[in-house]
Amino acid sequence: MGYRPNAIARGLVNRTTMTIGLIIPDITSPFYPRVALGIEDRLLKAGYNLFLCNTSWNVARERDYLDNLIQKQVDGIIISSMTLRAEDIESYVPPEKPLIYVTSYPEGTERSYVLIDNVKGADMAVSHLLSRKRRRIAFIGSEQERHSLEDRLSGYRKALHRAGIEISEDIIVLDKFQEQSGYKIIRDLIEKGIVPDGVFAENDLIAMGVVQGVQDSGYRVPEDVAVIGFDDIPIASHPDIQLSTIHQPKYRIGTYAAEILLRQLGKEPSEREIERITLQPELIVRRST
Structure with a gap:
């Protein structure tokens, strides 16, 4: 030995x-x-x-x-x-x-x-939605990811401010992160009559929940509501999902x-x-x- x-x-x-x-x-x-x-x-x-x-x-x-x-x-x-x-x-x-x-x-x-x-990534995400003629863009994020949340929310605000779009606080929604957070939040917004034409989700899991929630509410992605996430996790590129995102x-x-x-x-x-x-x-x- x-x-x-x-x-x-x-x-x-x-x-x-x-x-x-x-x-x-x-x-x-x-x-x-x-x-x-x-x-x-x-x-x-x-x-x-x-x-x-x-x-x-x-x-x-x-x-x-x-x-x-x-x-x-x-x-x-x-x-x-x-x-x-x-x-x-x-x-x-x-x-x-x-x-x-x-x-x-x-x-x-x-x-x-x-x-x-993170600020630049969020700015890029929202700027992309703006280039798709979206003007009522929601931000859905996680309270748990405190440090990255602050930067991504800052980038979101920066892009809208540069485009001259007034920021609506009623479509900035934060929740304790769970895989179904995006789904629940977008369904709640739509049920209240608040239908954004674009959504920037703080991460891809939230974004995928948003996509499902939009579709289950009778709207189309991306025709009615365009959705973009952040992280580029492996499942984001799956043929059945094809989520736009910010790659890390x-x-x-x-x-x-x-x-x-x-x-x-x-x-x-x-x-x-x-x-x-x-x-x-x-x-x-x-x-x-």
């Missing part, structure tokens, strides 16, 4: 566990696993193991995971937090511990991050986050360069618009 060095013994010598913690809000989402895969693949190439923590949008669980990862002496942490403030997160993570934010970041942080330009390079986001963390490992806080990478979104036009 070949000799395999004991990882714990090696860690005592090198003061490293060769383990990185990753905290994400929803492992069941079609979005986050692709980001996690990019992180994992890059870390495995460098000889590190990944400790995956799924919070299920639970703030208390997120805090517990941060505490547990520090207790387990992981070498670094990558986190996608949609709920906690920078001071909440960084109160658990000592300055000498590398911490990278991925897909979103809290205001006030002095740590590195990798994300998409999910795997590349994960890879970049892992590479930043690897560059910071072994360096004193004063020696680390703060890297803030904002990737560009891409408009994907399909049948729903």
Whole structure:
């Protein structure tokens, strides 16, 4: 049998566990696993193991995971937090511990991050609907995705303002995210006599619910109501769905986050360069618009 060095013994010598913690809000989402895969693949190439923590949008669980990862002496942490403030997160993570934010970041942080330009992506989505002669464009979003929500709502408002269209607060609807949120919200709007001619949904799952809700209400997509989402999850391109959306390079986001963390490992806080990478979104036009 070949000799395999004991990882714990090696860690005592090198003061490293060769383990990185990753905290994400929803492992069941079609979005986050692709980001996690990019992180994992890059870390495995460098000889590190990944400790995956799924919070299920639970703030208390997120805090517990941060505490547990520090207790387990992981070498670094990558986190996608949609709920906690920078001071909440960084109160658990000592300055000498590398911490990278991925897909979103809290205001006030002095740590590195990798994300998409959410404001620009939302602007592109609404501008596309405007190019389709839509003027009463609803925004349907999730209260849980707080950090990205603020940016995407900002991009929505920016595009409408630039086009000289008055923003109607009655068609900006936020809800706790569930797969049926889009369906329920659009049905409720239509039943009240509020029928937008376009909908920008904060993510693709909400958008697909909107499409179904519009059709079940007797309207056509895109002839009566054009619908666009955000993320470009795999099912969005399915022949039966063909959802227009904003593409995020999910795997590349994960890879970049892992590479930043690897560059910071072994360096004193004063020696680390703060890297803030904002990737560009891409408009994907399909049948729903």
